[in-house]
Amino acid sequence: MNEGLLAGKLVCLIARDPADAEIVARWSRDTEYHRLGDNDVAYPQTVKQAREWLERDNDRGFGFIIRTLSDDRLIGGIGLWIESWAHGEAWVGIGIGERDYWGNGYGTDAMRLILGYGFTELNLQRVSLGVYAYNPRAIRSYEKCGFVREGLMRGDCQRDGRRWDSIFMGILREEWLLRET
Amino acid sequence: MSYDLFTGNLVRLAALNAELDAEAIARWDVDSEYMRQLDSGPHLPNRAKKIREAIEKMQSEDPKTIELCVRSLVDDRLIGFVAFDEINWQHGDTFVAIGIGDSDYRGNGYGTDAMRVMLRFGFMELNLKRIQLDAFSYNERAIKSYLKAGFVMEGRQRGMLLRNGQRWDFVYMSVLRDEWLALNNEQRHWSES
Numbered sequence: 156m157n158e159g160l161l162a163g164k165l166v167c168l169i170a171r172d173p174a175d176a177e178i179v180a181r182w183s184r185d186t187e188y189h190r191l192g193d194n195d196v197a198y199p200q201t202v203k204q205a206r207e208w209l210e211r212d213n214d215r216g217f218g219f220i221i222r223t224l225s226d227d228r229l230i231g232g233i234g235l236w237i238e239s240w241a242h243g244e245a246w247v248g249i250g251i252g253e254r255d256y257w258g259n260g261y262g263t264d265a266m267r268l269i270l271g272y273g274f275t276e277l278n279l280q281r282v283s284l285g286v287y288a289y290n291p292r293a294i295r296s297y298e299k300c301g302f303v304r305e306g307l308m309r310g311d312c313q314r315d316g317r318r319w320d321s322i323f324m325g326i327l328r329e330e331w332l333l334r335e336t
Numbered sequence: 337m338s339y340d341l342f343t344g345n346l347v348r349l350a351a352l353n354a355e356l357d358a359e360a361i362a363r364w365d366v367d368s369e370y371m372r373q374l375d376s377g378p379h380l381p382n383r384a385k386k387i388r389e390a391i392e393k394m395q396s397e398d399p400k401t402i403e404l405c406v407r408s409l410v411d412d413r414l415i416g417f418v419a420f421d422e423i424n425w426q427h428g429d430t431f432v433a434i435g436i437g438d439s440d441y442r443g444n445g446y447g448t449d450a451m452r453v454m455l456r457f458g459f460m461e462l463n464l465k466r467i468q469l470d471a472f473s474y475n476e477r478a479i480k481s482y483l484k485a486g487f488v489m490e491g492r493q494r495g496m497l498l499r500n501g502q503r504w505d506f507v508y509m510s511v512l513r514d515e516w517l518a519l520n521n522e523q524r525h526w527s528e529s
Contacts, residue, residue, distance in 0.1 A: 214398060240425035241462045277426055
């Protein structure tokens, strides 16, 4: 039952391991990667900080490292954060740190995996995410996975002298089940 | 629209006050008859300080345990506690425990009322799917009360307990969400128009 829950077509999801801190710290030196990911100030991490992040455990967080199936490379991270167990709602975040793997379906594959994990293993009712309007590649990827645009916050962040909207997307359990069967 | 999830017919459920309520709970824990109905382990009364720390820890952490105190409606007396323990959010399942520490309030429906309020909280607010408990076969009053609240007998482990030279069973009971909804005709409080 659900043997292949964490393995997709291009990637698999593996445990976060403090031994991979150097790779994660290297991703953090890429400011574009930061900006595509969130609105925290882009700030490079030391290997020690990355290790602490990889060690941090929380029973509401389900975080994984993304590894390619073809060449066994660690290319990014993905995780669900349970916003409310009572309502079955979680937020998802994803980042592909290795630029060579941008725009080739790796992130989409990882997102499909974690949706399967969220709906069939954690029994969630809904998965939400936020994304910036300057990241159309991510938005397309999320739409491929079944996410629907639900709303936006206008001028939510400032990048290079311009205000940008943040866009909220979500997928409901019933929608996901319809797609998968 | 006016309703209160935490109020029943005889009792209300309230937050435990670590400072004030720990003393009362420590007094109940001295009563070994009460403790034998509550727990199968060796009776060891807890110090108020330890109880206070346990309440504070429970209230500061992510909710795997939700413990509330039971207060009588007529005189607002602290008479017991009720708790969801080991909530398994993934599967929507939890254990429930209850104790009426004040002996004056046993056998008069206070515990049953508190359990009914707790079940409503579990199913209507936490959206749980199943609530289970275990009881000891010598505690017939409790078992009767659980049946009244909607629990169903699921099974027993024979002769698990030795009390006063006699062996007694562990009794497992549970109530499923659908059973509870069918029994309770819960009002819908929200509508879109």
